[in-house]
Amino acid sequence: MNNGHTIEIKMLTPLWTGGVDRKCDRLHETGIIGSMRWWYEAIVRGLGGYACDPTSNDRCELSGKEKTDEERRKKLCPACWLFGCGGWKRRFRLDVFSATKEPFSLSSLSYKNQRGQDEFNRWWLKQVFNKNINDNLPIGDVELNIYLTKGSEGDVLGQIKALISAMEQIGVLGAKGQYGFGQFEWAEKQNIQDALRTINDFVKVGGFLTKENDVDWYSLENYWLYELSLPASNPLIKKFENAKLIGSAKKPLIYLPVSFDIRYRLPDNYGLGLRQAYRQNHSKEQTRKVFGTLLGEKQGSRIFVSHLFKRKKEDRNYSLRVWGFTEVTAGDFLGKELERMFALKEIRMKYTGAVLTRDI
Numbered sequence: 001m002n003n004g005h006t007i008e009i010k011m012l013t014p015l016w017t018g019g020v021d022r023k024c025d026r027l028h029e030t031g032i033i034g035s036m037r038w039w040y041e042a043i044v045r046g047l048g049g050y051a052c053d054p055t056s057n058d059r060c061e062l063s064g065k066e067k068t069d070e071e072r073r074k075k076l077c078p079a080c081w082l083f084g085c086g087g088w089k090r091r092f093r094l095d096v097f098s099a100t101k102e103p104f105s106l107s108s109l110s111y112k113n114q115r116g117q118d119e120f121n122r123w124w125l126k127q128v129f130n131k132n133i134n135d136n137l138p139i140g141d142v143e144l145n146i147y148l149t150k151g152s153e154g155d156v157l158g159q160i161k162a163l164i165s166a167m168e169q170i171g172v173l174g175a176k177g178q179y180g181f182g183q184f185e186w187a188e189k190q191n192i193q194d195a196l197r198t199i200n201d202f203v204k205v206g207g208f209l210t211k212e213n214d215v216d217w218y219s220l221e222n223y224w225l226y227e228l229s230l231p232a233s234n235p236l237i238k239k240f241e242n243a244k245l246i247g248s249a250k251k252p253l254i255y256l257p258v259s260f261d262i263r264y265r266l267p268d269n270y271g272l273g274l275r276q277a278y279r280q281n282h283s284k285e286q287t288r289k290v291f292g293t294l295l296g297e298k299q300g301s302r303i304f305v306s307h308l309f310k311r312k313k314e315d316r317n318y319s320l321r322v323w324g325f326t327e328v329t330a331g332d333f334l335g336k337e338l339e340r341m342f343a344l345k346e347i348r349m350k351y352t353g354a355v356l357t358r359d360i
């Protein structure tokens with residue numbers, strides 16, 4: 001097809017696509033498009049635009065009677081215009097290819113108790129990921145091929161590039177970001193301010209539906225991010241390097257899949273995990289609101305923790321990203337906890353949504 005554009009990225013932690021076709025290198029793109037839409041919504045809201053909740057009854061829809069793009073945009077939020085909704089097709093098609101895959105793996109410092117049963121983290125991870133134990137997940141070079149729908153080429157490619165640029169710097173690609181997956185690098189990204197400006201310019205003058213966003217929806221307005229650089233000599237990193245794998249028997253090369261231990265809880269003697277520490281100082285309700293609930297997955301987590309990953313194989317330090325969509329006080333609290341966990345002096349947020357959007 002002659003309207004194709006390729007974005008070459010590098011996955012630093014595995015890409016979770018929600019299903020891998022084992023026979024060929026083409027990946028299911030649904031999980032990737034889902035994550036793109038999710039981040040686009042959060043960004044649009046943070047910039048003061050409206051993005052509907054596509055799972056609610058109040059989501060955008062077209063009747064089919066609209067004759068011009070102008071008429072359509074009046075009934076659609078920018079996310080629905082770009083990603084499609086009832087009566088309206090997504091403005092692009094995505095094919096994703098990956099040459100390198102590696103067996104699924106997670107690891108945890110938790111171990112078997114005296115009765116030979118798995119301790120909580122290990123037990124829980126096995127419950128959730130049991131069906132994925134034999135999966136191979138894309139890592140390293142991944143190609144995103146984008147084919148634009150006729151008639152809307154100009155705006156669409158600009159939005160996608162700005163979106164992928166932003167996701168690289170403040171989020172993840174694909175599903176299960178809260179479990180450490182989807183960290184990536186894009187050499188040709190725009191800096192975060194430029195990317196947000198591109199999205200803002202489009203959203204503000206696009207003539208889209210305007211409504212109030214629900215205060216509980218994910219929005220860049222409530223976003224914050226820590227990005228830590230942790231030497232392999234760090235005492236807790238040393239322990240994580242020896243943590244027992246769940247899934248693959250082979251140790252991954254460029255990352256330590258320990259997101260869950262950091263985000264949820266550490267075994268006794270290792271200090272506290274983020275959720276555990278938060279729970280000690282907050283009510284059950286507050287904790288569930290921030291970390292989500294594991295029961296029935298009724299409430300999504302607002303705290304996300306990457307695996308420990310290296311940007312290059314030869315790097316001595318691991319990177320760790322922890323981000324959230326909460327009030328900044330919860331972010332401050334968790335920053336203190338990260339300092340304690342890794343015995344660091346003082347860490348600062350790399351980005352907050354408030355600062356990122358201030359001058360745009």
Ligand SMILES: [Zn+2]
Nearest residue numbers: 052060077080
């Ligand atoms: Zn919408």
